[in-house]
Amino acid sequence: MSAQASSQPSTPSGKPVLEFDDVHLSFGAVTAVNGVSFTVDEGELFAVIGPNGAGKTSIFNVLSGVYRPQRGRVALHGTDILGMKPPAIARLGMARTFQNIELFSNLTVLDNLMLGRHQHIRYGTLAAIAWWGRARNEELRHRERVEEIVDFLELEQWRKMPVGLLPYGVQKRVELGRALAMEPRLLLLDEPVAGMNLEETEDMARYILDIREELKIPMIMVEHDMGLVMDIADRVMVVDFGTPVATGRPAEVQSNPDVIRAYLGGDGDDPDAGRGAEGGSGPGGQDDAENEGALA
Ligand SMILES: Nc1ncnc2c1ncn2[C@@H]1O[C@H](COP(=O)(O)OP(=O)(O)OP(=O)(O)O)[C@@H](O)[C@H]1O
Numbered sequence: 001m002s003a004q005a006s007s008q009p010s011t012p013s014g015k016p017v018l019e020f021d022d023v024h025l026s027f028g029a030v031t032a033v034n035g036v037s038f039t040v041d042e043g044e045l046f047a048v049i050g051p052n053g054a055g056k057t058s059i060f061n062v063l064s065g066v067y068r069p070q071r072g073r074v075a076l077h078g079t080d081i082l083g084m085k086p087p088a089i090a091r092l093g094m095a096r097t098f099q100n101i102e103l104f105s106n107l108t109v110l111d112n113l114m115l116g117r118h119q120h121i122r123y124g125t126l127a128a129i130a131w132w133g134r135a136r137n138e139e140l141r142h143r144e145r146v147e148e149i150v151d152f153l154e155l156e157q158w159r160k161m162p163v164g165l166l167p168y169g170v171q172k173r174v175e176l177g178r179a180l181a182m183e184p185r186l187l188l189l190d191e192p193v194a195g196m197n198l199e200e201t202e203d204m205a206r207y208i209l210d211i212r213e214e215l216k217i218p219m220i221m222v223e224h225d226m227g228l229v230m231d232i233a234d235r236v237m238v239v240d241f242g243t244p245v246a247t248g249r250p251a252e253v254q255s256n257p258d259v260i261r262a263y264l265g266g267d268g269d270d271p272d273a274g275r276g277a278e279g280g281s282g283p284g285g286q287d288d289a290e291n292e293g294a295l296a
């Protein structure tokens with residue numbers, strides 16, 4: 001499907017939160033992102049799906065400034081961010097979680113979350129010495145905010161434990177907390193439930209929905225768990241070999257023949273022909289037995 005489901009820009013500027021326009025990124029002969037365009041609106045949960053190696057993480061790396069594409073335009077709240085360094089993009093409000101958890105495993109949950117506050121801390125060493133009171137007040141304010149996030153994600157019982165000792169599902173939640181501590185205006189979630197059991201997946205789905213409903217932070221979620229994507233995403237973009245295949249509401253995308261072909265390979269009739277994707281079922285939805293061979 002080529003048509004993008006209609007959605008109205010809803011920021012005060014009248015622009016979408018994110019404009020990703022005709023982006024091309026290659027590594028030598030490998031084209032990771034090939035003319036991908038999409039927008040994300042205020043309050044939207046936008047999912048990006050596609051087989052392994054389709055270019056999903058590369059899109060995130062372009063968004064966060066890790067990769068610089070050869071062509072295209074990327075704007076966050078109307079500000080062009082291509083060419084900016086990752087810390088500058090983060091300061092504009094882009095925060096992410098990673099496909100493989102990136103936390104300081106020897107530090108506690110609280111300290112990892114405090115690191116997420118880093119860009120909001122205004123006092124330097126000198127200020128801390130000269131205006132001890134002011135620096136102390138600011139520190140307290142950040143600690144309060146971190147405790148609010150601990151409450152929000154129900155991390156109380158682990159708050160003073162080193163992250164490396166925590167169950168995997170909790171570590172993924174801490175990483176989400178670290179991203180939230182950055183007060184993002186756009187949150188990028190790279191496979192938030194990868195490797196999780198059913199209970200952990202349901203918990204994570206609930207937190208993602210709470211972020212949308214209560215904090216109203218727009219999100220882009222890359223995920224192989226089709227059941228989750230089809231359940232909670234507002235819109236879904238499918239990519240294959242770096243190329244956009246379809247964008248639309250979950251139900252539209254699910255029944256799109258090009259999408260089924262991208263997952264199953266060939267004419268869509270032969271499940272063994274697919275390239276597959278880690279963990280999750282086919283675009284047809286939860287635990288679709290016919291798709292499992294292609295995607296497991
Ligand atoms: N730094 C890099 N150097 C060379 N090739 C790269 C680099 N990063 C990504 N690629 C290639 O770009 C393509 C897309 O990779 P990417 O990691 O974006 O896929 P993905 O959709 O996130 O896959 P997965 O579902 O397995 O996480 C792959 O062929 C990959 O090998």
Ligand SMILES: [Mg+2]
Pocket residue numbers: 056057058099
């Ligand atoms: Mg990836």
